[in-house]
Amino acid sequence: MPTILVGIPASPGIVVGPAHLLRWEVPEVPERSIGTREVPAEIARVHDAFASAIERLQHVRKRALEHAGPAEAAIFDVQISIIQDADLTNRVESSIRRGFSAEGAFDLVMFDLRDHFGRSPHAMMRERVDDLCDVQIRVLSILLGLPDHDPVDLPKGANAILITHDLTPSLTVQLDRECIVGIATDAGTRTSHVAILARSLGLPAVVGLLSATTRIQSGDRVILDGAAGTLMVRPNAAELAAAAQRSHRERQTHDELALIAGMESITADGARIVLRANVDLPDEVALAATSGAEGVGLMRTEFLVVGRTTMPDENEQYEAYAKVIKAFDGKPVIIRTFDIGGDKLPVGGYPHEPNPFLGWRAIRMCLDEPELFKTQLRALLRAAVHGDVRIMLPLIITVDEVRQARFLLEESARDLVARGVEHRADIPLGVMIETPAACITADALAPEVAFFSIGTNDLVQYTLAVDRGNASLASRFTPLHPAVLRLIYRTQLVGAASGIDVSVCGEMASEPLMAYALIGLGIRQLSVSAMSVPLVKRIVRGIDTTRAAEAAMAALEAGTAHAAEALLRAGLDAELPGLLGG
Ligand code: PEP
Numbered sequence: 001m002p003t004i005l006v007g008i009p010a011s012p013g014i015v016v017g018p019a020h021l022l023r024w025e026v027p028e029v030p031e032r033s034i035g036t037r038e039v040p041a042e043i044a045r046v047h048d049a050f051a052s053a054i055e056r057l058q059h060v061r062k063r064a065l066e067h068a069g070p071a072e073a074a075i076f077d078v079q080i081s082i083i084q085d086a087d088l089t090n091r092v093e094s095s096i097r098r099g100f101s102a103e104g105a106f107d108l109v110m111f112d113l114r115d116h117f118g119r120s121p122h123a124m125m126r127e128r129v130d131d132l133c134d135v136q137i138r139v140l141s142i143l144l145g146l147p148d149h150d151p152v153d154l155p156k157g158a159n160a161i162l163i164t165h166d167l168t169p170s171l172t173v174q175l176d177r178e179c180i181v182g183i184a185t186d187a188g189t190r191t192s193h194v195a196i197l198a199r200s201l202g203l204p205a206v207v208g209l210l211s212a213t214t215r216i217q218s219g220d221r222v223i224l225d226g227a228a229g230t231l232m233v234r235p236n237a238a239e240l241a242a243a244a245q246r247s248h249r250e251r252q253t254h255d256e257l258a259l260i261a262g263m264e265s266i267t268a269d270g271a272r273i274v275l276r277a278n279v280d281l282p283d284e285v286a287l288a289a290t291s292g293a294e295g296v297g298l299m300r301t302e303f304l305v306v307g308r309t310t311m312p313d314e315n316e317q318y319e320a321y322a323k324v325i326k327a328f329d330g331k332p333v334i335i336r337t338f339d340i341g342g343d344k345l346p347v348g349g350y351p352h353e354p355n356p357f358l359g360w361r362a363i364r365m366c367l368d369e370p371e372l373f374k375t376q377l378r379a380l381l382r383a384a385v386h387g388d389v390r391i392m393l394p395l396i397i398t399v400d401e402v403r404q405a406r407f408l409l410e411e412s413a414r415d416l417v418a419r420g421v422e423h424r425a426d427i428p429l430g431v432m433i434e435t436p437a438a439c440i441t442a443d444a445l446a447p448e449v450a451f452f453s454i455g456t457n458d459l460v461q462y463t464l465a466v467d468r469g470n471a472s473l474a475s476r477f478t479p480l481h482p483a484v485l486r487l488i489y490r491t492q493l494v495g496a497a498s499g500i501d502v503s504v505c506g507e508m509a510s511e512p513l514m515a516y517a518l519i520g521l522g523i524r525q526l527s528v529s530a531m532s533v534p535l536v537k538r539i540v541r542g543i544d545t546t547r548a549a550e551a552a553m554a555a556l557e558a559g560t561a562h563a564a565e566a567l568l569r570a571g572l573d574a575e576l577p578g579l580l581g582g
């Protein structure tokens with residue numbers, strides 16, 4: 001019997017293939033004590049397991065080098081050196097001599113090391129905790145004879161659908177799109193970074209399935225429907241045929257939308273809506289540049305860091321920014337400074353915080369690490385000679401942060417002058433409006449900046465106190481909540497009164513009904529995932545701003561998100577009948 005698992009639509013597309021289950025968690029170790037006579041054999045088992053793990057890591061390293069790059073591959077050098085450490089071997093051997101089995105001894109020593117490193121006051125030591133955990137999983141899996149779940153050895157053309165709890169950085173760098181055609185995760189929501197990354201890569205994805213990893217076995221045939229947010233396990237012939245038909249219809253819609261990509265982004269009553277693309281990885285820029293977008297409304301630079309053990313230096317960053325800027329040929333490219341923290345973390349080195357989304361994130365971290373921040377700012381100033389670059393600061397809550405950032409930007413320009421390096425210093429500096437604090441004090445921020453960009457993913461999370469990454473709260477994450485709509489409207493009014501641009505770059509802008517609401521609230525610039533540009537353009541071209549404003553003003557006064565949605569839905573249905581479907 002087929003089973004249908006319902007999750008959260010994260011990235012559209014229908015794909016059929018064998019499941020590749022990846023369980024990347026420390027396995028349970030059964031209790032087993034040994035006698036003195038068994039000691040040499042257990043020690044030999046540990047040595048064999050270490051040798052196999054190293055061989056495996058060398059292989060994974062090679063693949064990461066091919067698919068991601070040298071910095072990403074370095075993660076695995078660190079893990080190899082952990083296994084080769086003589087002290088680790090000595091400690092495991094001595095536990096075996098005390099009567100522990102090979103796996104019991106190794107598990108015990110690794111827990112101890114993780115605990116010790118995790119409590120260390122030194123960042124260098126804390127950096128190793130995630131690596132220790134990866135090594136623990138890998139070696140224990142070998143000792144316990146568990147299947148090797150690494151996705152690296154899938155044959156090309158395997159068309160596998162990766163099923164995993166969450167996509168960790170060390171898994172992300174191994175993703176090979178020639179063998180993985182879709183992603184399904186237990187964790188995550190539409191605005192969690194796995195979902196954002198999947199959309200950027202154009203990989204169909206369903207997240208927030210809660211129990212996919214326990215209900216699916218490797219090799220099970222599955223149909224993943226990224227737009228519906230479903231995963232059908234062991235489908236029958238009729239369901240496979242229906243999926244093929246839906247996929248065919250999706251491709252037709254895609255082709256129709258492709259025709260719209262080149263058309264003007266102008267409403268039925270003649271209002272111009274600037275549509276730009278969000279870019280997460282420099283490699284996506286080709287897709288973004290041909291999507292019909294008029295530039296980049298948000299480049300998330302932290303994806304240059306996520307999953308790496310070292311920060312990219314000034315030159316590496318310069319190359320990455322220049323690639324995106326050049327692809328847009330003079331059109332505006334808004335580059336956001338590092339939004340590291342929350343759920344976007346480099347490998348190791350970052351403090352484990354009880355509340356990462358309320359923690360040392362984004363501008364807070366950059367201002368506390370001025371050398372790291374200035375390296376990025378210098379790279380941006382240098383890359384700016386290639387086009388119309390604007391710099392954007394994330395997670396702003398006060399004017400002081402803007403002033404400090406501006407000071408560091410000016411200092412970076414002076415450094416480049418002193419070095420005699422070509423750059424542009426007159427770059428507009430804007431801020432993300434993604435905290436209630438920034439919305440409410442937008443009038444104080446406006447005179448300090450060149451533009452506002454509303455980040456609805458975080459704004460919704462912080463306004464409604466709903467974790468954007470928590471799958472079990474997904475139905476409470478409601479961007480159409482009147483509190484959110486009022487904050488957006490307020491920001492738009494302040495921007496208009498101050499004569500500065502206000503755009504929206506959160507995922508909300510990519511959703512037809514919500515894009516309609518935003519235009520109704522007076523927003524005239526939207527930045528959406530590259531694959532959503534044609535769809536949003538279709539909404540723009542079919543609506544009248546006066547009618548959209550009427551629906552949005554009514555939604556502002558609604559008592560609930562549900563009531564606001566009904567009002568907006570009625571408005572959009574009247575203008576573009578059938579577009580929203582049921
Ligand atoms: C947002 O918060 O809406 C946003 C665009 O930034 P990110 O999703 O990267 O936090």
Ligand code: MG
Nearest residue numbers: 434455457458
């Ligand atoms: Mg944000």
